[in-house]
Amino acid sequence: MTKLSVNINKIATLRNSRGGDVPNVVQFAKDVQRFGAEGVTIHPRPDERHIRYQDARDLKPEVYTEYNIEGNPIKSFMDLVLSVKPTQVTLVPDAEDAITSNAGWDTIKHKDFLIDVIAEFQKNGIRTSIFVDPILKQIEGAKATGTDRIELYTESFAHQYNLGNKDGILPYTESAILANDLGLGINAGHDLSLDNIQFFKENIPNLLEVSIGHALVAESLYLGVENVIQMYLHKLK
Numbered sequence: 001m002t003k004l005s006v007n008i009n010k011i012a013t014l015r016n017s018r019g020g021d022v023p024n025v026v027q028f029a030k031d032v033q034r035f036g037a038e039g040v041t042i043h044p045r046p047d048e049r050h051i052r053y054q055d056a057r058d059l060k061p062e063v064y065t066e067y068n069i070e071g072n073p074i075k076s077f078m079d080l081v082l083s084v085k086p087t088q089v090t091l092v093p094d095a096e097d098a099i100t101s102n103a104g105w106d107t108i109k110h111k112d113f114l115i116d117v118i119a120e121f122q123k124n125g126i127r128t129s130i131f132v133d134p135i136l137k138q139i140e141g142a143k144a145t146g147t148d149r150i151e152l153y154t155e156s157f158a159h160q161y162n163l164g165n166k167d168g169i170l171p172y173t174e175s176a177i178l179a180n181d182l183g184l185g186i187n188a189g190h191d192l193s194l195d196n197i198q199f200f201k202e203n204i205p206n207l208l209e210v211s212i213g214h215a216l217v218a219e220s221l222y223l224g225v226e227n228v229i230q231m232y233l234h235k236l237k
């Protein structure tokens, strides 16, 4: 069984584009849980261009499934996560100016830093996951940091799958086998979608959780737009 955690960053992006509170991210989190989502993921960035630090605090009492906060463990992010105390923190090595996450950790180069940060979160009862590329030595490096889980960065799989190249899954399967052998839990995310999720799941042994946002929100627009147009037409009769 793989848990679906819905990333609600895009809901905050839409809200921020008008400056008001529509759509309301807390209400959206409540609704996705009511519809069956098994977790809520947010990824506050230092510029707060979508999810804001205050959203992370406001969501805490309403997320009764798994609450996952992702981000680069700079001081302000660490303070936020340590005060909110989500179920899980996912560490992502984002550059400040990155449009979205675009690489996993170099777990070898940043080993000492990751060991310290991970120990601090674990000491506070927060499960840790670190975002990694599907590279065997990086998975071994992840193990050495003491993290509970890894999150496989799935952009390259999604890209290859979209091009019709199913072999793009191979490094992910190998990485998952190694992670299982090492006793690391396995999460995955980035550009997963209705098109590619089943194939991914079938090829990753013991996939514990996926976090999906961008495609899920885009798909929801497409799958919902016919209904909404009909409702407007009905009211305009």
Ligand SMILES: CC(=O)[C@@H](O)[C@H](O)COP(=O)(O)O
Pocket (backbone or CB within 6 Å): 007, 009, 010, 042, 043, 045, 070, 092, 099, 100, 101, 131, 189, 190, 191, 213
């Ligand atoms: C960690 C990751 O894979 C990202 O997909 C991220 O959580 C999404 O961030 P943005 O919504 O800022 O693109």
Ligand SMILES: NCC(=O)COP(=O)(O)O
Pocket (backbone or CB within 6 Å): 007, 041, 070, 151, 188, 189, 190, 191, 192, 211, 212, 213, 214, 215, 216
């Ligand atoms: N950790 C990945 C995530 O939360 C969502 O990524 P995406 O589906 O928005 O690409």
